[in-house]
Amino acid sequence: MVQAVQDPTSVGVVAPRRIGIDAPLPLECGRLLAHHELMVETYGRLNAARSNAILICHALSGDHHAAGFHEGARKPGWWDNCIGPGKPIDTERFFVVSLNNLGGCRGSTGPSTINPDTGRPWGPDFPLLTVRDWVRSQALLADALGIARWAAVVGGSLGGMQVMQWTIDFPERIAHAIVIASAPRLSAQNIAFNEIARQAILSDPDFHGGRFYDHGVVPSRGLMLARMLGHITYLSDAAMRAKFGNELKIATPSFNFDVEFEVESYLRYQGQSFVDRFDANTYLLMTKALDYFDPARDFSNRLDHAFAKASARFLVVAFSSDWRFSPARSREIVKALVDAGREVSYALIESQLGHDDFLMPITAYHDLLRGYLHRVALECEA
Amino acid sequence: MVQAVQDPTSVGVVAPRRIGIDAPLPLECGRLLAHHELMVETYGRLNAARSNAILICHALSGDHHAAGFHEGARKPGWWDNCIGPGKPIDTERFFVVSLNNLGGCRGSTGPSTINPDTGRPWGPDFPLLTVRDWVRSQALLADALGIARWAAVVGGSLGGMQVMQWTIDFPERIAHAIVIASAPRLSAQNIAFNEIARQAILSDPDFHGGRFYDHGVVPSRGLMLARMLGHITYLSDAAMRAKFGNELKIATPSFNFDVEFEVESYLRYQGQSFVDRFDANTYLLMTKALDYFDPARDFSNRLDHAFAKASARFLVVAFSSDWRFSPARSREIVKALVDAGREVSYALIESQLGHDDFLMPITAYHDLLRGYLHRVALECEA
Secondary structure, three states: OHHHHHOOOOOOEEOOEEEEEOOOEEOOOOOEEOOEEEEEEEEOOOOOOOOOEEEEEOOOOOOOOOOOEEOOOOOOOOOOOOEEOOOOEEOOOOEEEEEOOOOOOOOOOOOOOEEOOOOEEOHHHOOOOOHHHHHHHHHHHHHHHOOOOEOEEEEEOHHHHHHHHHHHHOHHHEOEEEEEOOOOOOOHHHHHHHHHHHHHHHOOHHHHHHOHHHHOOOOHHHHHHHHHHHHHHHOOHHHHHHHHOOOEOOOOOOOOOOOOEHHHHHHHHHHHHHHHHOOHHHHHHHHHHHHHOOHHHHHOOOHHHHOOOOOOEEEEEEEOOOOOOOHHHHHHHHHHHHHOOOOEEEEEEOOOOOHHHHHOOOHHHHHHHHHHHHHHHHHHHO | OHHHHHOOOOOOEEOOEEEEEOOOEEOOOOOEEOOEEEEEEEEOOOOOOOOOEEEEEOOOOOOOOOOOEEOOOOOOOOOOOOEEOOOOEEOOOOEEEEEEOOOOOOOOOOOOOEEOOOOEEOHHHOOOOOHHHHHHHHHHHHHHHOOOOEOEEEEEOHHHHHHHHHHHHOHHHEOEEEEEOOOOOOOHHHHHHHHHHHHHHHOOHHHHHHOHHHHOOOOHHHHHHHHHHHHHHHOOHHHHHHHHOOOEOOOOOOOOOOOOEHHHHHHHHHHHHHHHHOOHHHHHHHHHHHHHOOOOHHHOOOHHHHOOOOOOEEEEEEEOOOOOOOHHHHHHHHHHHHHOOOOEEEEEEOOOOOHHHHHOOOHHHHHHHHHHHHHHHHHHHO
16 A cells, blocks of 8 residues: 555555436436436546546446555556556546446445335346446436546447447547447357356356345356356467466376366456455346447447447557457447548557456557547647 | 168168277276276278278267267268268278267266166266277277277367377377367367366256266256357357347347347257256266377477377368367477378368368368378278
């Protein structure tokens, strides 16, 4: 902690705040949330013109804690390498807003919070959400914060989908869209991986139809399997080989099902620690939001038509080793934007790790964000 | 059936036979099987010189029924497109032997057969096996069939690993080694996928530590997840896109966890039908044999040294769309063979489907096998 506070490139100790949204939120499923709460962190200062705000949209398992340290914590927020004084998302120039999305499990209203109508956790009664629902909720949050227009909205993976949706649904409220390691919709393979993760959770006897809170258990086996599977798809084959080789931990096989390979113990650890910090219903909800994302669906499957009303300038970033959301998928976005006459820059970052590279401090990547956002900052300061 | 019998390129109606192996089989785990039984099918005729025999080694979920039709069945054996009169593995020239490996679940001695010591299914008491164990068992089968030397041993995927092991352990008993869509050992990513499949089975409450037979249940949820996951990795992303797109079956999301995408119903069907025909303990055993395969391990991790005593001529075949056992892995095999001074031909087949392409009647692939085996047949007939 002391170390973090002393680091001049860290935002230091931060604390989230809970913001109540009293405006009713109509959802794509047809239901209406009369009220919801969002956990939010902010870094940097909003300028007098209220023109320097950047929204960070998180991916599947992310949350509001993107930068700095919570009091007493040793690990910083999930994108601390990118957000801070002098960092690519420079908190000396920008007011950065990060939230736990609606339906999350880190304090925002979601399946594991109390349903005021019943006094018990929402569980399976919580509505399934779409990326569009999140963007609407984020727009209400912007209203609450007095931010009429974002200097930029930034997100990777599922976060990048929220960025795209912002440009379509609220074109006048977003100046720059930074879409990282994302896709215009999931591939059949992506959906297949999500489906297996969901089946692992849904078929766990401890899931109890989503009402496991009432039974004092969690569907830990299913959630663990889902996370292990997700984790593999975030890493490239080469990265796994570099990290683990396939060396046996022991010289000869044990001929039982104990851990024998480093990658096995790594995966079991990743799975177990996820169970301790994540909610199974939220995981289901997040994978469904991924599957449903398809902004072209309402435009006769023409993504360029979906972007017709967008007015933001776009930066689209892909990573060479990402096979979950491959560069080809980013190029689909770029092509649709070009076809729609939008202004777009595209960068392919040479990388090794796979999809997770969007969270890594790769020099070329951070230099790119830094350069792009420097120009955005100059616009804000003009 | 009538159709099959009439088809001049089909071996027609076939029936397996159960062959008892009374020679003791020492296993790599240190245990000894005093007796075991193998389910075997043969196609074509052994010539007078007993020189025209080809052994087919099956992959993870394969069995002895490789070609022709079982009485009353509508579906032929798993490699019927490749084995038959005039087909690449020509039963008018070769005597083809196909078996269900030891540890399998289609009638050969394995976890689901009766342990003579207890009168109950072996279950978890059945030893875990290695590719080397299988090859030893297959050599005893060759003895029983009076085959001193195979004209060729042929196998894809896990079957290709058995082919390689044959050339190392019984160099004098194999003239040609045809290694298809295989790898010199699994990658960390491969092992990770196997580990998740195993955890799905092992953590299923109906697994009962492998003694589910005694409880009148099967770990269907776990086995289904394992198969669904395996299935995705056998198909390329492009193949899944071609097959399913990612179109919603319905115009708008249902906002529940019912099937909404074609790929979901396909996977659930694949998973369920696998549960009806495969044994969970055999699945575990097969994945462990895959993980353990590493012929270089006993040679200071030098694969070329492992092949030093091999005398077979090799044909190594890879498929461009296979990401589970990519062409790069086949080239590792080829490089080691070249470094060891062995005779090897390598072919990369342009393909679309992924790993499963090794089972498909791709023209260039079948022409290659046909041409190679034509020369093998000439040797046998010389």
